[in-house]
Amino acid sequence: MLLLDGLKLLSNIALAAPWRLSRRTFKVAIVGAGGGIGQPLSLLLRSGPGIKELALHDLVEMKGIATDLSHVSKSGMVTSFSGENMLEPAVSCADLVVVAAGMPRLPGMQRDQLMAANGQVAVKVATAVSVACPEALLAFITNPVNMIVPAAAEVLKVNGIYDPCRLFGITTLDVVRSEKFIGDFMKISPDNVKIPVIGGHAGITILPLFSQCQPEFHGDKAVIKEMTHRIQEAGTEVVKAKAGKGSATLSMAFAGARFVDSLLRGLKGEKGIVECAYVASELTDAPFFASPLELGKDGIERFLPLPTMSSTEEEAVAKLIPVVQENAKEGIDFARKCLEESMEVFPSSLP
Ligand SMILES: NC(=O)C1=CN([C@@H]2O[C@H](COP(=O)(O)OP(=O)(O)OC[C@H]3O[C@@H](n4cnc5c(N)ncnc54)[C@H](O)[C@@H]3O)[C@@H](O)[C@H]2O)C=CC1
Numbered sequence: 001m002l003l004l005d006g007l008k009l010l011s012n013i014a015l016a017a018p019w020r021l022s023r024r025t026f027k028v029a030i031v032g033a034g035g036g037i038g039q040p041l042s043l044l045l046r047s048g049p050g051i052k053e054l055a056l057h058d059l060v061e062m063k064g065i066a067t068d069l070s071h072v073s074k075s076g077m078v079t080s081f082s083g084e085n086m087l088e089p090a091v092s093c094a095d096l097v098v099v100a101a102g103m104p105r106l107p108g109m110q111r112d113q114l115m116a117a118n119g120q121v122a123v124k125v126a127t128a129v130s131v132a133c134p135e136a137l138l139a140f141i142t143n144p145v146n147m148i149v150p151a152a153a154e155v156l157k158v159n160g161i162y163d164p165c166r167l168f169g170i171t172t173l174d175v176v177r178s179e180k181f182i183g184d185f186m187k188i189s190p191d192n193v194k195i196p197v198i199g200g201h202a203g204i205t206i207l208p209l210f211s212q213c214q215p216e217f218h219g220d221k222a223v224i225k226e227m228t229h230r231i232q233e234a235g236t237e238v239v240k241a242k243a244g245k246g247s248a249t250l251s252m253a254f255a256g257a258r259f260v261d262s263l264l265r266g267l268k269g270e271k272g273i274v275e276c277a278y279v280a281s282e283l284t285d286a287p288f289f290a291s292p293l294e295l296g297k298d299g300i301e302r303f304l305p306l307p308t309m310s311s312t313e314e315e316a317v318a319k320l321i322p323v324v325q326e327n328a329k330e331g332i333d334f335a336r337k338c339l340e341e342s343m344e345v346f347p348s349s350l351p
């Protein structure tokens with residue numbers, strides 16, 4: 001009897017104290033999980049904490065990969081979903097949907113040339129999320145990030161569930177590369193380098209802020225110019241080196257796992273988690289912009305203000321804003337065209 005009373009009391013205390021009920025584990029769905037990024041990303045996420053279900057979706061058969069990953073000696077389960085009609089079940093009740101589905105670049109291509117093929121992925125995933133997990137965080141790896149995120153935002157908006165704090169374009173690879181190249185140059189561990197990378201995720205829209213580098217960057221203007229260019233063209237460096245066999249996959253999986261870990265730590269209620277990402281933003285004249293964000297229980301908790309920049313950085317921001325503005329417009333136009341053409345996606349709500 002005493003034992004029962006004690007148990008009742010404990011459960012009442014738990015109910016009365018919401019912080020005790022704070023969630024520690026989540027369902028994460030990876031769309032495009034069978035691909036060059038999807039597979040190593042799934043492995044890295046299996047190796048980390050905080051995921052009660054890792055739902056793997058792809059157009060190709062996922063059973064083998066899911067079974068393989070389910071033998072990793074970590075808690076949580078792995079589920080597999082294959083084919084377009086299994087997208088909704090895959091993301092159903094997910095806390096976080098990460099999208100690594102879509103075509104990578106071939107040598108000679110620009111990222112925006114992928115929109116014709118990959119824009120459809122954004123529309124389909126945003127539609128499935130609208131139906132099956134409208135409160136989930138949605139993070140896109142798929143290129144062209146600068147257009148894909150505005151396209152997805154448009155679909156979510158039309159479906160009446162858009163929350164700009166929950167939609168992200170993952171630009172962490174730009175930060176990871178900056179940390180590595182700067183660490184090597186300064187002969188320190190990349191783990192000890194911190195630098196915001198703002199703007200977007202293509203060419204000149206990728207802007208590492210050397211003026212904000214910690215520790216202070218010791219290189220003259222010529223070095224900064226050269227390293228900025230290398231960071232902006234690092235994706236192309238990999239595309240060329242892979243010579244027709246795709247673009248960055250392993251470093252992207254590393255960067256993606258870092259970003260997912262930060263999102264999950266935010267969801268758990270940890271404070272002070274800051275990452276750069278490409279999101280709907282009011283910091284500049286561009287409707288979508290990458291900048292440092294504090295993450296929290298509802299996605300973006302707070303936009304960090306843009307720092308005072310060097311005059312060269314200010315000029316670079318002025319040059320990149322029209323590009324991201326144009327990219328956002330193309331993404332939105334793409335989504336609206338798809339929605340108009342598709343009778344299945346809430347056509348009556350189109351203005
Ligand atoms: N944000 C970033 O920093 C980076 C983005 N990327 C982008 O990530 C994307 C994926 O790259 P990879 O993994 O190398 O390509 P991949 O071709 O190796 O894999 C893509 C996977 O997506 C699947 N897929 C295609 N359409 C799908 C759909 N509608 N639903 C579910 N799955 C679908 C394919 O079956 C394939 O398994 C590309 O668009 C690439 O440009 C790549 C590197 C960095």
Ligand SMILES: O=C([O-])CC(=O)C(=O)O
Pocket residue numbers: 104105111143173234235236238239247248
């Ligand atoms: O360059 C690409 O096409 C893939 C990518 O976004 C990157 O590596 O940054």
